[in-house]
Amino acid sequence: MPFPVSAVQGTNNFWRIGYSGPCPPAGEQHRYDIKIYGIDADLDLPAGATPKELAKAREGHITHYGETFVLYGR
Numbered sequence: 001m002p003f004p005v006s007a008v009q010g011t012n013n014f015w016r017i018g019y020s021g022p023c024p025p026a027g028e029q030h031r032y033d034i035k036i037y038g039i040d041a042d043l044d045l046p047a048g049a050t051p052k053e054l055a056k057a058r059e060g061h062i063t064h065y066g067e068t069f070v071l072y073g074r
Helices: 051-058
Strands: 029-039 062-073
């Protein structure tokens, strides 16, 4: 892997680039599923790539996978 490592951000669930934290309605608890993938290649994706584009690009490159969840309410 070349250094320095480069990265781009894709769109989030709000169709924007960047992190947007969880914000369930007041008084309700929601489940947030978290998935992480280890891949064996750099993916050639532009900034703003969609989740669907990311899923297609990582096909055949996944070497590790993890999944967990968190319950959060406010």
